[in-house]
Amino acid sequence: MSVELITLGTAAGPAIRGPEGGISSALVVDGAFYMVDFGLGCSRAVNEAGLRGKDFVAGFVTHLHSDHVVELPGFLLWNWGHPVEGFTRPVSIIGPGKDGTRPGGGGLSGTTELVSHSLKAFSYDIDIRVHDEARPDLASLVGAVDLECPADGSPDAARPFDVYEDDRVKVTAILVEHPPVRPALAFRFETDAGSVVFSGDTAECPAMVTLAKGADVLVHEAVNLDFYAGKGFAPEFLNHQRIAHTSPEGAGRIAAEAGVGRLVLSHLAGRAEPTWWHDRASSTFSGPVDVAVSGQRFRIDSPVLSPA
Ligand SMILES: [Zn+2]
Numbered sequence: 001m002s003v004e005l006i007t008l009g010t011a012a013g014p015a016i017r018g019p020e021g022g023i024s025s026a027l028v029v030d031g032a033f034y035m036v037d038f039g040l041g042c043s044r045a046v047n048e049a050g051l052r053g054k055d056f057v058a059g060f061v062t063h064l065h066s067d068h069v070v071e072l073p074g075f076l077l078w079n080w081g082h083p084v085e086g087f088t089r090p091v092s093i094i095g096p097g098k099d100g101t102r103p104g105g106g107g108l109s110g111t112t113e114l115v116s117h118s119l120k121a122f123s124y125d126i127d128i129r130v131h132d133e134a135r136p137d138l139a140s141l142v143g144a145v146d147l148e149c150p151a152d153g154s155p156d157a158a159r160p161f162d163v164y165e166d167d168r169v170k171v172t173a174i175l176v177e178h179p180p181v182r183p184a185l186a187f188r189f190e191t192d193a194g195s196v197v198f199s200g201d202t203a204e205c206p207a208m209v210t211l212a213k214g215a216d217v218l219v220h221e222a223v224n225l226d227f228y229a230g231k232g233f234a235p236e237f238l239n240h241q242r243i244a245h246t247s248p249e250g251a252g253r254i255a256a257e258a259g260v261g262r263l264v265l266s267h268l269a270g271r272a273e274p275t276w277w278h279d280r281a282s283s284t285f286s287g288p289v290d291v292a293v294s295g296q297r298f299r300i301d302s303p304v305l306s307p308a
Helices: 042-048 072-078 111-121 123-132 206-212 225-229 235-244 248-258 274-282
Strands: 003-009 024-029 032-036 056-060 091-096 142-147 161-165 170-175 185-191 194-198 217-223 262-269 289-291 296-300
Touching: 003 042, 003 194, 003 217, 003 262, 024 042, 024 185, 032 042, 042 072, 056 161, 072 111, 091 111, 091 161, 111 123, 111 142, 170 206, 185 206, 194 206, 206 217, 206 248, 217 248, 225 235, 248 262, 248 274, 262 274, 274 289
Parallel strands: 032 056, 056 091, 091 142, 194 217, 217 262, 262 289
Antiparallel strands: 003 024, 003 296, 024 032, 161 170, 170 185, 185 194
């Protein structure tokens, strides 16, 4: 089995603070590919990585902050139908449902409505291309799923739960701490060649240790709080960065406690030199640490693992 992780985009958002693409990752398993998050630029990044929509199987959304889903509509429209080597068979988009903890949360879109409203917004283009270019109906190909998550505070909230399985991968998720966003999810992919865990956005939390236990690769977010502190941002914004994200030292601690084979830092919030991120994560984790850049590839070949 051939499995490769591609960090398509590694930047936090929604600000553009440098050359890196918005947060998005792909896992390529025997030529078929799966996506985790759809940040700004992911469609181009997928194409430049040599991936084509015809091989797309499923996308997983960690949470509904815009920097994680802004290009989901573009990705679907750019990877659909024969004319663009796109998918012509059903694909899945799997992510959080509505946030019942928000006042008026029932009126705010979860993943299913994010997809359905997006396709509705582009209905003119889709209708034209179905009739003018003999493409299959896009809406009927995209199966969107609002995940049923364990209730906050319940014993199950601290445990991984099943979200997807086919003959190549088994995917589980766990609730992570990214207040005030609920639910916020991390995903673990198991393949015959090894396991890869994606933190999504999260504070340093025990759930990440639980989900990442013994994984071959942990793709974890990190924030440089000093960057924001020096910019004169509002206290509310600085507080969000502090309580909802993880320092590189914290990501290293999670990697060490979980005993993962490799730590890949992605979704880097706030700018810093690569060595800044690397040295801080390495101060708490003795294994290999990568400060991922957009388009970087990692071959998953448990137990031997190396950047491709
Ligand atoms: Zn977020």
